[in-house]
Amino acid sequence: MFDLSILIPSVLNGLxxxxxxxxxxxxxxxIYGVLHIINFAHGASxxxxxxxxxxxxxxxxxxxxxxxPILIPGMFLLGYGLQKIVINRSSHGRDENxxxxxxxxxxxxxxxxxLVFRSDTQTIETDLTLAVVEIGPAxxxxxxxxxxxxxxxSSLILYLLIxxxxxxxxxxxxxxEKAGARLMGIDVDHVYAMTFGIGLAAxxxxxxxxLPAYYVNPQVGSGFVLIAFTIVVLGGMGSFGGALVGGLLIxxxxxxxxxxxGESLGxxxxxxxxxxxxxxxxxxxxGAKA
Amino acid sequence: MKPLxxxxxxxxxxxxxxxxxxxxxxxxxxxxxxxxxLMGMAWNVLAGFGGQFSFGHALFxxxxxxxxxxxxxxxxxxxxxxxxxxxAVSALVGAVVGALSFRYGLxxxxxxxxxxxxxxxxxxxxxxxxxxxxxVGLMLPLKPSVANMQFESRVGYYYMMxxxxxxxxxxxxxxxxxxxxxxxxxxxxxxxxARAAGVDPFQVKLRAIALSGAMMGATGAFYxxxxxxxxxxxxxxxxxxxEALVAAIVGGLGTVWxxxxxxxxxxxxxDVTRNxxxxxxxxxxxxxxxxxxxxxxxxxxGIAGLGVSVRDLFGKKRS
Numbered sequence: 001m002f003d004l005s006i007l008i009p010s011v012l013n014g015l016x017x018x019x020x021x022x023x024x025x026x027x028x029x030x031i032y033g034v035l036h037i038i039n040f041a042h043g044a045s046x047x048x049x050x051x052x053x054x055x056x057x058x059x060x061x062x063x064x065x066x067x068x069p070i071l072i073p074g075m076f077l078l079g080y081g082l083q084k085i086v087i088n089r090s091s092h093g094r095d096e097n098x099x100x101x102x103x104x105x106x107x108x109x110x111x112x113x114x115l116v117f118r119s120d121t122q123t124i125e126t127d128l129t130l131a132v133v134e135i136g137p138a139x140x141x142x143x144x145x146x147x148x149x150x151x152x153x154s155s156l157i158l159y160l161l162i163x164x165x166x167x168x169x170x171x172x173x174x175x176x177e178k179a180g181a182r183l184m185g186i187d188v189d190h191v192y193a194m195t196f197g198i199g200l201a202a203x204x205x206x207x208x209x210x211l212p213a214y215y216v217n218p219q220v221g222s223g224f225v226l227i228a229f230t231i232v233v234l235g236g237m238g239s240f241g242g243a244l245v246g247g248l249l250i251x252x253x254x255x256x257x258x259x260x261x262g263e264s265l266g267x268x269x270x271x272x273x274x275x276x277x278x279x280x281x282x283x284x285x286x287g288a289k290a
Numbered sequence: 291m292k293p294l295x296x297x298x299x300x301x302x303x304x305x306x307x308x309x310x311x312x313x314x315x316x317x318x319x320x321x322x323x324x325x326x327x328l329m330g331m332a333w334n335v336l337a338g339f340g341g342q343f344s345f346g347h348a349l350f351x352x353x354x355x356x357x358x359x360x361x362x363x364x365x366x367x368x369x370x371x372x373x374x375x376x377x378a379v380s381a382l383v384g385a386v387v388g389a390l391s392f393r394y395g396l397x398x399x400x401x402x403x404x405x406x407x408x409x410x411x412x413x414x415x416x417x418x419x420x421x422x423x424x425x426v427g428l429m430l431p432l433k434p435s436v437a438n439m440q441f442e443s444r445v446g447y448y449y450m451m452x453x454x455x456x457x458x459x460x461x462x463x464x465x466x467x468x469x470x471x472x473x474x475x476x477x478x479x480x481x482x483x484a485r486a487a488g489v490d491p492f493q494v495k496l497r498a499i500a501l502s503g504a505m506m507g508a509t510g511a512f513y514x515x516x517x518x519x520x521x522x523x524x525x526x527x528x529x530x531x532x533e534a535l536v537a538a539i540v541g542g543l544g545t546v547w548x549x550x551x552x553x554x555x556x557x558x559x560x561d562v563t564r565n566x567x568x569x570x571x572x573x574x575x576x577x578x579x580x581x582x583x584x585x586x587x588x589x590x591x592g593i594a595g596l597g598v599s600v601r602d603l604f605g606k607k608r609s
Contacts, residue, residue: 107579111572
């Protein structure tokens, strides 16, 4: 049962999925950390991005990795617009209202996809689909290895963006002290929209790395959204490192859970972790204050 | 007395409706609007009066549905008793979820997410255990007779729904005036102040989620009886949770009539769209989602709040 030749591939597979989870969760945790809102439409936005990659590949022959320069700005604009036009005007002083509006947005996105693409599950084939990389006793499919590297690289770029640039400084200033940042001449609404845009741009990148190794259907986002929430809560709302470690951890938990409990029951492990962490450690394990 | 008169008048109108129409389509329309309204009323008890927004009311819906059908199929219990068992279990599930979440002080968005996770866990469990029939679902054999709660015509189910809605209306009206309801609304408006005034928020919220769960469980049992089929996606999937909260929010949170009003408006909208564009997949939910976004953006007090705002404008006191 604990045969290493089964265990190691399973852990490695979990890590590759986990890196993608981490990238998705980073967008969510960034939005939470700065705007202090929970973006329930995160999963549905990812689904839209996956469909965009799918269409670019099947209709225009653009390989998913070459779609990155299209997807990243595209998703950024979507996020910027959503925050500026819809979400910004909806809170009326209550956090729950944001949750409701983003829930509404995700319902609309998912069902528009259902209307346009029907409920069929779609996959794509690239030159690399059948290629594998040998790592010790494990054969990991090349798209997954690329996804792993791409997700980590994107996370690093995101980190540098937040920690080293002027925009990042403005974002951190707003997240710490909104009123003070405004007095320093920072346009808070613009920074909010930029942050939301960057959070969704991360999804655009994630979609490009994910689709060659995964699939897309209109419901695909709802699976990711709870996993992303779990990671964000586990890592501590708003914590960058927490999301990264949490993502890898959840990827491995899911993979091992699937190995020992079967595909569907394995998912329960994630939700149980989610419930337990919410109940007992709502600030997460990596210290960021909620 | 006036509120009770409105409920009586409403009861008379919906009870007499089958006498003036032969159209099964009209009857079905009103029945399903009432059904969605009942879900909204269940959600409203906890969210509208108690301020606790649940994203996982499907949990109670699913438990109501599964207990109701399993009691009949596996335990040989008559549906007229099974429905009360289903309601009781749903209330209990509500109490358990409430005990866990409120004990550890979950509020706002965190509470919403944890309820969603509970519903998901239930969905996956229902897919994996034998007694629910797994992904295949469970079918209620057709045995038409009043003793089996299976009516020859739609009218029987219609009256069953009317009774449930009237009970829910009376409950909500009672909640509005009773001491318990006052505690609940005090907690919604300011939990710390309510606690300082001697209210035990944990106890009050616990009772509210149990009551809300019971009402939602009743709609689940009704669903199974009418459609004679249930599977994990219908029972615990997001659809039921969404229908419940959208009806309540669109109509107006914390009001007696809001959820019903919201349900009627939403059903009318989806009916009109169906007539215009035909039955497109997902079109209903697109409407629900868009209406939800627009209402939260522009009418956070719902349609019922619109009347209040107009009255406020003319300087009359709110009742």
